[in-house]
Amino acid sequence: MPYVDIVTVLAVLQFVVFGFKVARARGRFGVKAPATTGNEVFERHFRVQQNTLEQLVVVLPGLYLFGHYISPLIAAALGVVYLIGREVYAAGYVRDPAKRGPGYGLSFFPALFLLIGGLFGAVRALFYLS
Amino acid sequence: MPYVDIVTVLAVLQFVVFGFKVARARGRFGVKAPATTGNEVFERHFRVQQNTLEQLVVVLPGLYLFGHYISPLIAAALGVVYLIGREVYAAGYVRDPAKRGPGYGLSFFPALFLLIGGLFGAVRALFYLS
Amino acid sequence: MPYVDIVTVLAVLQFVVFGFKVARARGRFGVKAPATTGNEVFERHFRVQQNTLEQLVVVLPGLYLFGHYISPLIAAALGVVYLIGREVYAAGYVRDPAKRGPGYGLSFFPALFLLIGGLFGAVRALFYLS
Numbered sequence: 364m365p366y367v368d369i370v371t372v373l374a375v376l377q378f379v380v381f382g383f384k385v386a387r388a389r390g391r392f393g394v395k396a397p398a399t400t401g402n403e404v405f406e407r408h409f410r411v412q413q414n415t416l417e418q419l420v421v422v423l424p425g426l427y428l429f430g431h432y433i434s435p436l437i438a439a440a441l442g443v444v445y446l447i448g449r450e451v452y453a454a455g456y457v458r459d460p461a462k463r464g465p466g467y468g469l470s471f472f473p474a475l476f477l478l479i480g481g482l483f484g485a486v487r488a489l490f491y492l493s
Numbered sequence: 494m495p496y497v498d499i500v501t502v503l504a505v506l507q508f509v510v511f512g513f514k515v516a517r518a519r520g521r522f523g524v525k526a527p528a529t530t531g532n533e534v535f536e537r538h539f540r541v542q543q544n545t546l547e548q549l550v551v552v553l554p555g556l557y558l559f560g561h562y563i564s565p566l567i568a569a570a571l572g573v574v575y576l577i578g579r580e581v582y583a584a585g586y587v588r589d590p591a592k593r594g595p596g597y598g599l600s601f602f603p604a605l606f607l608l609i610g611g612l613f614g615a616v617r618a619l620f621y622l623s
Numbered sequence: 624m625p626y627v628d629i630v631t632v633l634a635v636l637q638f639v640v641f642g643f644k645v646a647r648a649r650g651r652f653g654v655k656a657p658a659t660t661g662n663e664v665f666e667r668h669f670r671v672q673q674n675t676l677e678q679l680v681v682v683l684p685g686l687y688l689f690g691h692y693i694s695p696l697i698a699a700a701l702g703v704v705y706l707i708g709r710e711v712y713a714a715g716y717v718r719d720p721a722k723r724g725p726g727y728g729l730s731f732f733p734a735l736f737l738l739i740g741g742l743f744g745a746v747r748a749l750f751y752l753s
Contacts, residue, residue, distance in 0.1 A: 368745035
C-alpha cells in the first residue's frame with residue numbers, strides 16, 4: 364500500500380518538524396532541559412508536539428487498517444486531510460491556545476474516521492471468515 | 494488477523510476516551526492550555542492518558558507480533574485483559590493515585606507477555622529460516 | 624521479517640526499562656504521582672523516557688517500511704545503531720542534560736534514515752505499480 368505508507372511517513376515527518384520547533388523554542392526562550400515549563404510560547408510548541416504524538420497513535424493504526432480493509436486510496440486521502448488539519452492546529456495553537464479547536468477537529472475527525480473504518484472492516488472480515 | 498485488529502482499534506479508542514476525559518477535566522477545573530498542571534484531579538486524568546500512551550507503544554506491536562508468530566486468538570484474548578486492566582488502572586488512579594498499582598499490573602503484564610511472545614516467535618522464525 | 628521484528632521488540636523493551644527507571648526515581652526522590660516535577664534527577668529520567676516515546680513513533684514505522692521496501696537486514700542494523708544511541712543518550716542525559724546531544728544524534732539519525740528510506744521505497748513502488 365504505497366499511498367498509505369507515503370502518508371504514514373509524512374505524518375511522522377510532520378511530528379519530527381514539530382519536535383525541531385520545540386528544540387528551537389527551548390533555545391530561544393532559555394528553557395533548559397529537563398524543564399518543559401517556564402515560558403508560555405515554549406509550552407505552546409511543546410503541547411503541539413505532545414498532542415501530535417497522541418494523535419499519531421490514532422492515525423497510524425487507522426491508516427493501516429482502513430487501507431487494508433477498505434481502501435488504500437481513501438485512507439491516504441483522509442491522511443492528507445489529517446496532515447493539513449495538524450498544520451492548522453499547530454499554527455493556531457502557537458498564535459493563541461484558545462483557537463486550537465478548528466485545527467484539532469480537522470485532524471482528529473479524519474483520524475477517528477480511519478480508525479472506525481478499520482474496525483468496521485475487521486468486523487466484516489470476521490463474518491466473511493466464519 | 495481480524496481479532497487482533499479489532500482489539501487494536503479498541504485499545505486506541507480507549508485511549509481516545511481517556512483523552513476526552515482530560516479535555517473535560519481541563520474545562521471543569523479551569524486548567525487553561527498550554528498548562529498541564531495546577532489541579533490535582535486534572536493531573537490524575539492527564540497522567541492516566543499519558544501512561545496509556547506509553548502502554549500503547551508496548552501493546553500494539555505486541556499484539557501484532559504475537560498474533561503473527563504465535564496465535565491471533567491468544568493475542569486478542571491477552572489484549573482484552575489489557576483493556577480491562579487499563580479501565581481498572583484509570584478508575585483507581587482518578588480515585589487515589591496510590592491505588593493505581595493493581596490496574597497497572599493487570600494491563601502491563603499482558604502487554605509485556607505479548608511483546609516477549611512476539612520476540613520468541615521472531616527468534617524461532619529466524620532459526621527455521623536458516 | 625524476523626530481524627526487523629526482533630529489533631522492534633528490543634526498542635520497545637528498552638523503552639520499558641527506561642520506564643522502570645522513572646518508577647524507581649519516583650520512589651527514591653519522593654516524587655508522588657501525579658506529579659512529574661519537583662526533583663531534577665527524577666525529571667531527567669522522566670525526560671529520557673518521554674523523549675524515547677517520541678523517538679519510537681519515528682523508528683518503529685521506519686524499521687517496518689525500510690525493511691519492507693529496501694532491506695530487512697540493513698533496517699535491523701540501523702535499528703541496532705538506534706538502540707546503542709539511545710543508551711548513550713540516556714546515560715548522558717542523567718549525568719548532565721547539557722551532554723545529551725551525541726546520544727540524541729546517534730539514535731535520531733538512524734531513525735530518520737530508516738523513515739526516509741521507507742519513503743523512498745514507497746515512492747519507487749508507486750512508479751513500478753503505475
